Amino acid sequence: MKAPHLRKLAYAVLAAVAAVCFFMGFKVPYTYYKAEQALPRNEQLPLFNPHRPAFTCEIEATKVPRIDVQADAWFHEARALEDPDTWEEDRDYKKIVQLTRAAAERRHWKAMLNLASLYLERRDPPHHADDALALVEEAMRLGIPAAYDRMGTYYMEGVGVPADATRAFAFWQKAAEMGSPHAMAYLGDKIAATWDSPKDGFWANIPVATKMLGCALGQGYGPAASTLYYLQAWPRSPNGSPSGPRTAATKAQALRTLQQGIRLGCADCARFLLVEFDRPVDLADMLVPHLDKARSERYRVVYDALDWNPDLRLPNLDKILPLPPAQLPQWNGDKKALIEAAKGVTLKRPQAEPGAPSQANGRAHRDAAYELRPCDDTTTTGTAPCAGYWAPTAPGGSAQLQTHLASVAPGLYQSGEPFDKVFDPSVAGAAPIAGLVWRRFITVHRDHEVIAPLAVAGIAREILPAELGLSCAADMPCPATGVWQPWLPSVHPASAALNQPWRQAWLVAGQPFPNPWHGGEPPFDPAELTWHLMEAGTSSNA
Structure with a gap:
């Protein structure tokens, strides 16, 4: 059973x-x-309201705990082992589970949810649905929007909880309000209809649907484009009825949305354009400006790649397949080369110089590639709430005590492990210091200010650092042709949302830098943004 x-x-x-x-x-x-x-699964939530008057775009990456970089490396290693090019029976799921669990134990929120999925797939017996549910609830306690989205799915499918569509939609609504792009895209699609039909699960609320889908796309969720472009191409009134004919402007906006969706992994967007450029359903009212079988052929290659690997991202799509009126660059017919050219790029990190961890052995040991940064997690209990580095503090203690505790290096503890006792060296034979507050530290790269976006192996091309080292303000014209990366300082609240390889752009010298935030207002001041040349190029040939 x-x-x-x-x-x-x-x-x-x-x-x-x-x-x-x-x-x-x-x-x-x-x-x-x-x-x-x-229990978080029993949280009392407002019922789903498909006719809500407004929706505020929140950004998931600004709501989640800052990720421990060493845990992120384990997470990426586990994801790489699930490469779709490897037969499922040949994948090392024991190692995948081990790496994912190690990352999850340090509160890597994506690893926590992936580990829950691995439990449901019975990749780690005897863990099963109850353990998956507990992991998702732990993530919900941490305020992870995606965990609320996952709980909605569990209620819809009856995974560990009684099947209940009403509660499922309530959790999805909560997740969308918290910033989950997946929940936004799902609900946005549900309320993008031309009329209400609750028994069939769709409603008409075009303004809110547009806002949700745009916010999801802005956060990098490509599938949102497959519904959003339709709302843009065929203007609608708020209740879903047509509000006017398509124009050149609405068609152009819809095409840009489809292209952005493809950059962000939307296979359906690529499939639509491969058909539209070859054999559109209505020649008199087609979305593209003209038929173009050469473009259709390239979109077919892109569609096949995205359909095979949904994790693939092609931010530099314009290098090999720009929208009209731009001319198509030359292509020798090599499909793999075409996809490789459109991928994002990441930098090969130099090997860390030996030495310099806090201690060679013991709790304070850490890899020389990392340094520690305090985060907001604290506890007054005698055990570590999660795995990671913890150090004692004594708010309100004497200056002498503060000085002593500052000299205690953060130590590595496992989840549930008792903290070491700390004594006051100024008092001989004294009992352990009582009332300590333990603070968690996360690992960051020693070179954390280097412009070096990270990606799972195989999802991006790994290159040597660009020798030119060019950087430019967002309001200046692009000074050189190549792959450019937008960047915010690592301490910026939105840095995790923006400093991603899938936000790159292929630009030709003299072009203006694009808005890297597609859909809604960006969660940063444009003046804080800089662009950095990752890979120079004088040709778009693949």
């Missing part, structure tokens, strides 16, 4: 026991009900 069925059976038994106790005059402990209600 599967774990979800066992849980449902357990609920039924408990309900029966409670009923018997009630009729026999016994009382079920109130603490049991209180504990059940406190």
Whole structure:
């Protein structure tokens, strides 16, 4: 019997026991009900409102805990082992689980959700649906928008909880409001209809649908473009009815959205354009400006690549397949080379120089490639709430005590491990210091200010650092042809959302730098943004 069925059976038994106790005059402990209600899965949420008057675009990357870089390296290594080019039976799932769990134990939120999926796939027996549910709930307690989105899916599919579509939509609505691009795209598609049909699961609320889909696309969720372009190409009134004919402007906007969707991994967007440039359904009202079988052929290659690997991103698509009226660059017919040219680029990091960890051995040891940065996590308990580096502090303590604690290097603890006792050296034979507040530290690269976006192996091309070292303000014209990366300082709240290889752009000298935030207002001042040349190029040939 599967774990979800066992849980449902357990609920039924408990309900029966409670009923018997009630009729026999016994009382079920109130603490049991209180504990059940406190679980994140039982959070009381407003019902889904498809006709809400407005929607505020929140950014998921600014809401989640800052990621530990060493944990991120483990996460990327695990993702690379799930390469779709490797047969499923040939993948080392034992190592994938091991690396993903190590990252999850340091509160890497993406690893936590991936580990939950691995448990559901039974990649790590005896872990199963209950363990997956517990992981998702842990992420919900940390305020992870994607965890609320996942809980909505669990309710819709009855994974570890009773199937309940009403609660599923409530959790998806909460996730979208918190900043989950996946939840935004899903709900945006549901409310982008031409009329309401609740029994079929769709409604008409075009202004909010447009806002949700634009916000999702702005955060890098490419599939949102497959619905958003349609709303742009065929203007609608708020209730979904047509509000006017298509114009050259609406068609151009829709084409740009489709192209951006392809850059961000939308296979459906590529499929639409390969058909539209070859055999559109309506020649008299086609979206593209003209038929172009050469473009269609390249979109077919792109579609096949994205359909095979949904994690693939092609930010430099304009290098090999720009929209009209730009001319197509030469291509020798090599499909692999075409896709490689459109990928983002990452830099090969130099090997770290030996030496310089805090200690060679013991809790304070760390890889020489990393340094530590304090984060907001603190605890007054005697054990580590999660794996990672922790150091003692004593807010309100004497200056002498503060000086002593500042000399205690952060130590590496496993989740649930008791913290080491700390003594006051100025008091001989004294008991351990009481009332300490332990603070968590995360690892960051020693060269964390270097312009070096990270990606899973195979998703981007790895190159040597550009020798030119050019950088430019966003309001200046592009000074050189090549691959350019937008960048915010690492301490900026939106840096994790922007400093990604999939936000790169292939630009020709003299072009203006594009807005790297597609959909909605960017969560930063454009004056804070700089562009950096990653790879110089004088030709777009592939």
